[in-house]
Amino acid sequence: CVFAMEEADKTAPSVTDRYYTRWYKTDMKGKPCEDHCILQHSNRICLITLAETHPILQNGRKIKNINYKISDGCSRLNNKVSGKSKRGGQFLTEFAPLCRITCTDNMEYTVFSCIRGRLLEVNEDILKHPDLLLEKPSTDGYIAVILPKLEESKSITNGLLTREQYEEVVSKRTSQQQEPC
Amino acid sequence: MLSLKEKDRPIIRKLLDAGCCGRCVLRFCCVGKYSSYQLSIEDINKQLLAFLSEADDQPSCEASDPTQTEDPPSKKLKLETLQAGDDGGTETLTANAEPKVQSEICVACLGVLQDFCDQSYTTQLQVCDAVRKGEYQFDSLMLAVSLPAQLSVREHSCWLHVKKEAEKSMCLDKEDLVQVKDAFKWATQGMVGKDLGASVLTNSGFEVSVGFTHAETDGDCHFRATTCSDCFKPTKNKASVFTRMAVVKALEKISDQKFLNYPCPPVHPATRCTPLDTTLQHASVFIARYNKFSRELPQTPWVIDGERRMEGSVEELIAGPLLSSFRADFNFSSSGREDVDVRTLGNGRPFAMELLNPHRARFNKAEIRQLQETINTSSDKIRVRDLQIVTEAMGRMKEGEEEKTKTYSALIWTKKPLTHTDLDFIKNIKLKVDQKTPLRVLHRRPLAVRQRVIHSMSASFLDTHHFKLQLHTQAGYIKEFVHGDFGRTKPNLCALMDSEVDILELDVE
Ligand SMILES: [Zn+2]
Numbered sequence: 001c002v003f004a005m006e007e008a009d010k011t012a013p014s015v016t017d018r019y020y021t022r023w024y025k026t027d028m029k030g031k032p033c034e035d036h037c038i039l040q041h042s043n044r045i046c047l048i049t050l051a052e053t054h055p056i057l058q059n060g061r062k063i064k065n066i067n068y069k070i071s072d073g074c075s076r077l078n079n080k081v082s083g084k085s086k087r088g089g090q091f092l093t094e095f096a097p098l099c100r101i102t103c104t105d106n107m108e109y110t111v112f113s114c115i116r117g118r119l120l121e122v123n124e125d126i127l128k129h130p131d132l133l134l135e136k137p138s139t140d141g142y143i144a145v146i147l148p149k150l151e152e153s154k155s156i157t158n159g160l161l162t163r164e165q166y167e168e169v170v171s172k173r174t175s176q177q178q179e180p181c
Numbered sequence: 182m183l184s185l186k187e188k189d190r191p192i193i194r195k196l197l198d199a200g201c202c203g204r205c206v207l208r209f210c211c212v213g214k215y216s217s218y219q220l221s222i223e224d225i226n227k228q229l230l231a232f233l234s235e236a237d238d239q240p241s242c243e244a245s246d247p248t249q250t251e252d253p254p255s256k257k258l259k260l261e262t263l264q265a266g267d268d269g270g271t272e273t274l275t276a277n278a279e280p281k282v283q284s285e286i287c288v289a290c291l292g293v294l295q296d297f298c299d300q301s302y303t304t305q306l307q308v309c310d311a312v313r314k315g316e317y318q319f320d321s322l323m324l325a326v327s328l329p330a331q332l333s334v335r336e337h338s339c340w341l342h343v344k345k346e347a348e349k350s351m352c353l354d355k356e357d358l359v360q361v362k363d364a365f366k367w368a369t370q371g372m373v374g375k376d377l378g379a380s381v382l383t384n385s386g387f388e389v390s391v392g393f394t395h396a397e398t399d400g401d402c403h404f405r406a407t408t409c410s411d412c413f414k415p416t417k418n419k420a421s422v423f424t425r426m427a428v429v430k431a432l433e434k435i436s437d438q439k440f441l442n443y444p445c446p447p448v449h450p451a452t453r454c455t456p457l458d459t460t461l462q463h464a465s466v467f468i469a470r471y472n473k474f475s476r477e478l479p480q481t482p483w484v485i486d487g488e489r490r491m492e493g494s495v496e497e498l499i500a501g502p503l504l505s506s507f508r509a510d511f512n513f514s515s516s517g518r519e520d521v522d523v524r525t526l527g528n529g530r531p532f533a534m535e536l537l538n539p540h541r542a543r544f545n546k547a548e549i550r551q552l553q554e555t556i557n558t559s560s561d562k563i564r565v566r567d568l569q570i571v572t573e574a575m576g577r578m579k580e581g582e583e584e585k586t587k588t589y590s591a592l593i594w595t596k597k598p599l600t601h602t603d604l605d606f607i608k609n610i611k612l613k614v615d616q617k618t619p620l621r622v623l624h625r626r627p628l629a630v631r632q633r634v635i636h637s638m639s640a641s642f643l644d645t646h647h648f649k650l651q652l653h654t655q656a657g658y659i660k661e662f663v664h665g666d667f668g669r670t671k672p673n674l675c676a677l678m679d680s681e682v683d684i685l686e687l688d689v690e
Contacts, residue, residue, distance in 0.1 A: 043624040084625060140667055142667050147624060
C-alpha cells in the first residue's frame with residue numbers, strides 16, 4: 001500500500017494538538033507568571049498542566065519536592081473513582097489546590113484545579129521522577145485529570161484564555177519589562 | 182417437591198395469611214427450581230399446606246407428597262400452630278389464625294401466576310394461537326412479559342410484610358426474590374414450546390410478548406407522586422408518568438417507614454388482571470465480517486450535536502441493500518470498532534445486523550450469497566464476507582472476539598532522525614504493557630489499569646522519519662501504545678525510542 005508521506009512532515013500537529021484544545025489561566029490567584037495550561041479533550045476530559053511560562057519551568061530550576069497532600073485532612077493521592085460514572089472522586093472548584101511544588105531554592109508554588117469538575121487521577125509518576133515535569137510539562141508531566149460535569153463542559157472554560165489571548169498576555173509582559181519570573 | 186427449607190415456614194404462613202397465591206409464596210422463598218412452578222396451582226397450594234403441617238422435628242426439608250398424608254391438613258395445622266405458639270417469637274402473631282390458601286385473587290401478582298399459567302390461557306386461548314396466526318417462520322422463541330407497574334408496589338409491600346422473617350432465611354434481600362415475570366416464564370414455557378414445536382430460549386430472534394393490566398389498582402402507583410415528583414416526570418412518548426421504571430426508582434428512594442402509609446400487606450383486589458393481546462416481534466440476524474478500505478469512513482453514522490460530521494458509514498453501506506429487500510428496521514452491532522481513519526483488512530471485523538420484524542427469516546444459501554453480492558457491488562469502500570443468518574446471535578457477538586489477538590500495521594513518524602539500527606530492538610520483542618483506560622474513552626469507561634500483551638512486533642524502515650510497525654497483540658488501544666497517552670500506557674513506543682513519535686495510519690488485519 002502507498003502511504004501519503006507529504007502529510008507527515010515535521011509541521012504536522014502533535015498528538016496533543018490534534019485532540020486537545022489548550023486553555024490558559026495566567027497569574028493564578030494574582031501571583032505573577034504562575035500560568036496554568038488546561039488541555040481539554042473533545043470528550044470534555046481536562047488535563048491540568050503547567051504553562052511553559054510558569055516560574056518552575058524557568059532558568060533551569062530544579063524540583064525538591066512535590067506534595068499532593070494539600071491539608072491535614074486531604075490528600076489528592078487518596079482520590080479513588082469507581083465505575084463509569086466515576087463515583088467517589090473528589091469534586092473540585094476553580095481554586096481548589098491540587099499540589100504544592102517546592103523548588104531547590106525553597107520557593108513553593110501551588111498548582112490549582114482552574115476548572116470545576118471531578119478529580120479522576122493525579123500523576124504519581126512525577127513524584128518519583130520530578131524531572132518529567134520539567135522536561136515534558138505538557139505531556140507526561142501533567143498534574144491531574146479532571147472530568148467536568150456534562151452540563152458544564154462548555155461553561156468551565158469561560159474564565160480561561162485561548163492560546164492567542166495567552167500569547168498576547170505573555171508578549172505584553174515581556175514588552176513591559178516586568179521582573180523576570 | 183417444592184424444595185422448601187425449614188426457615189421458610191414463617192414466611193409461607195404469613196404470605197398465605199396475607200392472601201398470596203402458591204406461586205408467589207414460592208417466589209418469596211426464592212425457590213429456583215423451574216419444575217416447582219410447573220405444577221398446577223392447586224397442587225402447589227396443597228403441597229404448601231402439607232409442608233406447614235409437617236412437625237417441626239421432622240428431618241425432611243422438602244415438602245412431603247400430600248397423597249401420603251392421611252390426616253386432613255387442618256388437623257395437623259392445629260397441632261403445628263400450637264407448637265409455634267409455645268415457641269413464642271414472631272410466629273405467634275400469625276399462628277393464632279389457621280393458615281389457609283386463599284381462593285381469592287392473589288394480592289401480590291393480581292392473578293397473573295394464578296389464572297394465566299395454565300393450558301387454557303397459554304396454549305389454547307391467547308399465546309400460541311396468536312403465534313400461529315402470525316404465520317412467522319421460527320425454530321425458537323423467547324417470551325417477554327409486561328406487567329402492570331403497581332405489581333412492583335405490591336411486591337414491595339409484601340416484602341416489608343415478611344422482611345424480618347425473610348432475612349433469617351436464604352433470601353437476604355428483595356433482589357433475591359424470584360420475579361413475577363420469571364415465575365411466569367418458568368411455569369409456562371414448557372407448555373408453549375411443546376405446543377408450538379419450538380424451543381423457548383432466553384434469547385431468540387422471535388419474541389412473543391404477553392402483557393397484563395389491572396385498572397382497579399392503577400392508583401397503587403400514586404403512593405409517592407407528591408413526595409417524589411422528580412421520579413415521575415412526564416415524557417413525550419409515554420401515556421402515563423407511572424411507568425414501571427419510574428415506580429421502581431421511587432421505591433428505591435423511599436424509606437420503609439414512609440412506605441408504610443401504603444397498606445402492608447396489600448389490600449385484596451376484587452378483580453383479576455386483564456390480559457393484553459399477545460404481540461410478536463421477529464428479528465432476523467445476519468452475521469458476517471466486513472473489511473473497510475477507506476480512511477474517511479466511520480463505522481456508524483458520525484453525528485455530533487445533531488450535525489453530521491462525515492458522509493456515510495460502514496453500517497449504512499451494509500444496511501442499505503439489505504433494507505431495500507426487507508423493508509424493516511435494523512440494529513447494527515459489532516465486535517469492537519475501529520476509528521474513522523483506520524482501515525480493517527485481512528479477515529475483517531465480525532458484525533451482526535439485526536432486522537426487526539421481517540416476516541421472512543429463512544433463506545437458502547444461494548439467496549444469501551446473492552444478498553452479499555449486492556452489498557459488495559454497491560460500494561468499493563467496504564466488503565462483506567461469510568454472510569449468514571442466525572436467530573440468536575446478538576448476545577454472543579458482544580462477548581465475541583475482544584480477547585483474541587489481532588495483527589495491526591501502523592505507519593509511525595519519529596521526531597528524531599532514524600537509522601536502520603534504531604529499529605533493531607523492535608525485532609523479536611514480546612512486551613507486557615500496563616495501560617490506564619485511555620483518556621479518549623475515559624469519559625465513558627471506568628478508570629482501571631489493564632495489562633495487554635504484545636506477542637510480537639516487527640518494523641521496516643521507510644525513511645529517516647518514518648517506519649512501518651507491525652504488532653501482533655490482544656485487541657487494545659494501539660494508538661496509546663505508540664504515543665503513550667501522557668505516559669499512562671507503559672511502556673510506550675515514545676519512551677522505548679526516546680523520541681516523540683506519532684501514529685499516522687493504522688490498519689487492522
Ligand atoms: Zn400470586
